[in-house]
Amino acid sequence: MTIRKIAQIGHPVLREPTREVTPDELRSAEMQRFIDDLVETMRDASGAGLAANQVYEPVRMCAIEVVDNPRYPYKPRIPLTVLVNPVLEPVSDETFDNYEGCLSVPNLRGVVPRHVEVRVRALDRHGEPIDRVVRGISAGTFQHECDHLDGKVFLDRVRDTRTLCTWAEFDRFHREPFVERVRALVARYGE
Numbered sequence: 383m384t385i386r387k388i389a390q391i392g393h394p395v396l397r398e399p400t401r402e403v404t405p406d407e408l409r410s411a412e413m414q415r416f417i418d419d420l421v422e423t424m425r426d427a428s429g430a431g432l433a434a435n436q437v438y439e440p441v442r443m444c445a446i447e448v449v450d451n452p453r454y455p456y457k458p459r460i461p462l463t464v465l466v467n468p469v470l471e472p473v474s475d476e477t478f479d480n481y482e483g484c485l486s487v488p489n490l491r492g493v494v495p496r497h498v499e500v501r502v503r504a505l506d507r508h509g510e511p512i513d514r515v516v517r518g519i520s521a522g523t524f525q526h527e528c529d530h531l532d533g534k535v536f537l538d539r540v541r542d543t544r545t546l547c548t549w550a551e552f553d554r555f556h557r558e559p560f561v562e563r564v565r566a567l568v569a570r571y572g573e
Contacts, residue, residue, distance in 0.1 A: 383397075383415075383418045383419055383421075384419045384422070385419070385423050385426045386419050386420075386423045386437040386438070387437065387438070388423065388427060388436055388437060388485050388486060389435070389436050389437065389438055389486055390431075390487075390488065391484075391486055391535060393486075395438050395440060396435060396436065396486055396531045396535060398435070399440060399531070400433075400434065400435050400440045400441050400443075400532075401442060401444040402442050402467045402493070403441050403442060403443055405509060408466055408505065408507070408509050409509065414507070416434075416439060417445070417464055417507050420432055420434060420437060420443070420445050421445045421447070424445050425447070428451055428452055429453070429485045430446065430447070430448050430451060430453070430454050430457060430523050431444055431445060431446040431447070431523055431524075431526065431527040433527050433528075433530030433531055435530055435533075436485060436486050436530060442532075443464065443465065443466050443467075444464075444465050444468070444528065444531060445462065445463070446460055446463045446523055447462040447463065448460040448500075448523070449461075449545055453483075456519075456539075456560075456561045456564045456565070457520070457523070458518070458520060458568050458572070460523065460573075463512075465502065465504040465506075465512065465524075465527070465544075465571060466504055466505040466506065466507065466509075467504055467505055468500075468503065468504035468512075468524075468528050468531070469503045469504065470500045470503075470525060470528050471501040472499070473497070473499035473501055474498065474499055476497070476498040476499070477497055477498060478496060478498055478518075478519075478563050478567060479494070479495060479563070480493065480494050480496045480519065481493055481545075481552065481556060481560045482494045482522070482526055483536075483552075484526070484528075484536050485543070486535060487536065487537060489549055490537075490546060490548065490549075491547050491548070491549060492536065492537065492540040492543070492545045492546040493540060493542065493545035494522075494526075494536050494539040494540055494541075495539070496522040496525050496526075496537065496572070497521060497525065498517060498521060498570065498571070499515055499517045499521055499525060499571075500516055500525060501513070501515050502514055502515070505561055514558070516573060517566040517571035517572075518568055518570065518573040519564050519567050519573065520572035520573035521573070528562045530532075545572075
């Protein structure tokens with residue numbers, strides 16, 4: 383496995399919609415090695431997720447995992463999930479305000495409205511179908527990663543730029559009230 387370089391905001395690869403992965407591509411040893419690299423890079427950077435185009439591969443694929451993540455101790459566990467050609471569909475119109483950051487936008491956080499429940503349809507790394515509903519703060523993580531695959535970063539969804547802050551200022555002024563809201567979401571949905 384190889385830890386790959388993560389594209390930073392301003393690089394064109396982050397703004398281009400990704401292309402779907404074909405079944406033959408997905409089965410290839412090369413693509414399976416890439417998936418291993420994607421997961422290893424996400425874990426090395428302590429990310430909750432990482433999209434393929436964030437490591438300069440413009441394919442419609444992302445990895446998501448939250449297991450004792452030091453950057454996001456308030457997030458519930460998400461077992462390693464690889465989404466290939468994902469499609470998200472809101473289950474309701476209800477949203478919540480999510481304070482987000484991104485490995486491609488270092489040291490910056492901001493409030494993004496996210497759907498509380500989304501249906502996720504995709505393939506896993508072995509080509510098996512995934513069809514499930516994800517709720518709460520975890521739904522925000524899935525939406526964030528899938529946005530990357532459409533050429534969007536969280537900054538595109540920030541409605542009030544006054545919420546933008548560094549990690550240090552988030553910790554100092556915004557973390558505590560945000561974590562209280564997250565705990566209420568987790569208590570409601572378990573996710």
